[in-house]
Amino acid sequence: MRVVTLDRIFDSTDVARLPHRDQIDGIDVRRMRWFGSKRYPIAPGQLLAIRDADLVHVHALDFAYDYLALTRPLHRRPMIFSTHGLFFHTPFASRAKELYFKTITKLGSFAYRAIAASSAQDEARFRTIRQRGVLAVENGVALDKFANLAARGTRxxxxxxxxxxxxxxxxxxxxxxxxxxxxxxxxxxxxxxxxxxxxxxxxxxxxxxxxxxxxxxxxxxxxxxxxxxxxxxxxxxxxxxxxxxxxxxxxxxxxxxxxxxxxxxxxxxxxxxxxxxxxxxxxxxxxxxxxxxxxxxxxxxxxxxxxxxxxxxGWQAVSEQFEHVYCCVTGRTRRLIDTVAIYPINASNATAHIAELLARSEPAWVAFANQHTINTAARDPVVRDMLAKSFVIPDGIAIDVASKLLYGRDFPENLNGTDYLPNLLQALPPQRLFLLGSKPGVAERAGQLIRAIAPQHAISGWHHGFADAQATQELIAQLRSKQPTLLLVGMGHPYQERWIAEHAADLPLVAMTVGAWFDFLSSHVPRAPLWMRRIRMEWCYRLYLEPKRMFSRYITGGFIFMGHVITQNLRGDRI
The missing domain is CATH 3.40.50.2000 (Glycogen Phosphorylase B;)
Known part of the structure; x- marks a missing residue:
């Protein structure tokens, strides 16, 4: 950690400059020479002080905010900003401040991956110039500093x-x-x-x-x-x-x-x-x-x-909030692709996490996200909300392209559902499975094949994916009666996500979207040749098989997806 600050204390009776470099409690402190007003201290030297940083956290709205935003193409460091009351403490020059805030501050905000508002008031004001990537992280307070010192009853x-x-x-x-x-x-x-x-x-x-x-x-x-x-x-x-x-x-x-x-x-x-x-x-x-x-x-x-x-x-709670923000904006714990937060995780860690969810015996959702998922979530609030509550796994080359652009690196592993699901079921401890989706007979055939792939699991039941309202109620009753622990929903996107959002919230099981896996597993729909899968071009094969349906998903959808990603990159938000 390094603290970059100024070499004089404002309004201090001691006008001497502080040392340029220092160590305080093991923290590297760099103090910059500055000139100009104490309300807008100009210190260009801070650009060199951040050149090797993994993340830059800018505090307070002054020269540093503007300067580091302007020079973002040069230093290329990921940044977040804490507001600390902004500059509206007094009515002095209020119109000029408001104009500056709505122009210069607004433009500068797009260089920051997150805006951590120090109060609800700051959050509300900042949301007038930037809708996404703004969250409240209130100031930490040293509660033990003056703890219980008051003399109660005195006047x-x-x-x-x-x-x-x-x-x-x-x-x-x-x-x-x-x-x-x-x-x-x-x-x-x-x-x-x-x-x-x-x-x-x-x-x-x-x-x-x-x-x-x-x-x-x-x-x-x-x-x-x-x-x-x-x-x-x-x-x-x-x-x-x-x-x-x-x-x-x-x-x-x-x-x-x-x-x-x-x-x-x-x-x-x-x-x-x-x-x-x-x-x-x-x-x-x-x-x-x-x-x-x-x-x-x-x-x-x-x-x-x-x-x-x-x-x-307390500072412990606030520091944990900031640690979460740091990990998110750098893509360490999850990566926001447009409106969907995806976990950067490999197969073994994904399997371990799903096993943890199953062990809790509580409602939980698992979903895969590809470019089509991202596009749907952008326009469908039900799907977007469902994914926000889910453990979301990366699926597809387009997601990696987005991660590379937004976070500078690929996801650790492409967890294509069709390839990952057999390995997942083989690795999980014994579960009671229920298969929901595809045309009549497909889920039943898939269940028979799952018994051969992962014989430790019991198949509690299956049902096709075309139930009307009455059949859906009967299906819910069946799920409550048979009490499966893992519900595999293969209705295709976005119907499976909508079904889970509407019907699975109160079911004590893990509901997992599996797309067309039942069709692939039962050979109802052929998969691409192995060489195409290895170079991550299976989508081309599906486009060849179903050109009318898949053209809008892969070609038109690809342009729409990249539009979302480029817009997010320009907008700055990563949380």
Missing amino acids: NIIAFGRIAPNKRIDQLIEWFARLTHVQPDWTLTIAGKPMGVSLDALRAQAGQLGVADRVTFHEFPSDDELRALIARASVFACASEYEGFGLAAIEAAAAGLYLALSPIEPFRRSLTATGHGAIVDFADPTSPAAFIDAYAAGQANLPPPPQSLEARF
Whole structure:
């Protein structure tokens, strides 16, 4: 791992440059020289720092986002982006920001394989410029940093974090002055790093409002100093008018502080998650009295223990989400081909996974994906949803071409269903099989041949693939009665996927699409010569046998498929 950052700390009293290279907890740190505004620090040197990276994770919307997107054809590194509130914290130049976001930011987004929104608010905003590849991965919080430090029952309010214009510390001080008119013994502590706000101006405001002796300011507190301040407080207050996520509020909740938060959506979600605090309209002259009543009632309830917040906000959970994103966008655990996520897996690992699914005795679906599958999923939401819930296996040369273009490498193995299924059945432990599909008599003949191929399995039954509504209900009753563990559905695509989606969701078995395998196995439909199969040209033979039906699937469908893949490559999404 390598961290690429800048060589000066914004708004620090120490203007000295930091070392260009460093090691922190075993992590390689590279610091870049920069010039320009701290809101858009220009640092061209980062291009060299990422040249050997397997994946680049860009944080925050500034020069790095634009520069690395623009130079993507040069460095060719896969990238993801975390939003961190974007740049809408204040109303300053709001129209210019919106225009920039909808043009430059939108164009740059196509260079990123995933957009990890740091909040639901960021996710919603980013989806206005990019529909695919956007997901919420909220900020991680060090919940043990201030855990259980609060002094419950005291009348000391603390506001900590960045002291920036959007935090509206001025409005908080004005509200606090009104609070002391109702209950005079409250105090207010303001601690943090000034960023665009003058502490002298805030002190003057407190003096004008007559609360200078009850408001204290702590500039650039260390973690130890902040712990000591929190340990004297019982309430965390924030009058912010904009938050991307609201990290300080979650840290305060873990400390056991009662939360008094402004009525913005991120804070409403924080209160829903923590259950300890109140929404306060800091501009409302009557809100101090309402706060006092709410605070008194809240003292009867214990604050949430930090461990109760771990699953949603803890770094362990967030790091696991990012690991999943990293593996997906690099194609290690699954590869998104247009709308279908396919597992990059070889035959032995696929068989092991299917055996695991069978051992669970729960509903599970297995499907094969070729170019025709991808094309159907693009226009059929039922098939698309079914495949999203399935263990999907790569099938065909076109899928490999797509993987090479999108991820830079082929799938580990082409698991053509017709060749793979006999090996799968031979390797699986004893199962109860039910065969569904093809014309009358074909599935029965295929079942007899399966007994010879894999004699450890019992054939629970079979049924052709042309059942009407009444026959389908009788078939479902038969499946429930005979309780097969593995249902092989060979109705052809997309009918088999639709049938599974509609009828197999509640059946405690593994339903697996097998296409025309029953026809091939029973020699009802001839297969291509072995030499054609070895060079992965069996589709040409099927086109020769059925030119009218297969032309649209293989030729017209091939152009449509490559259109989807090229569009996805230009669009950038891999998740």
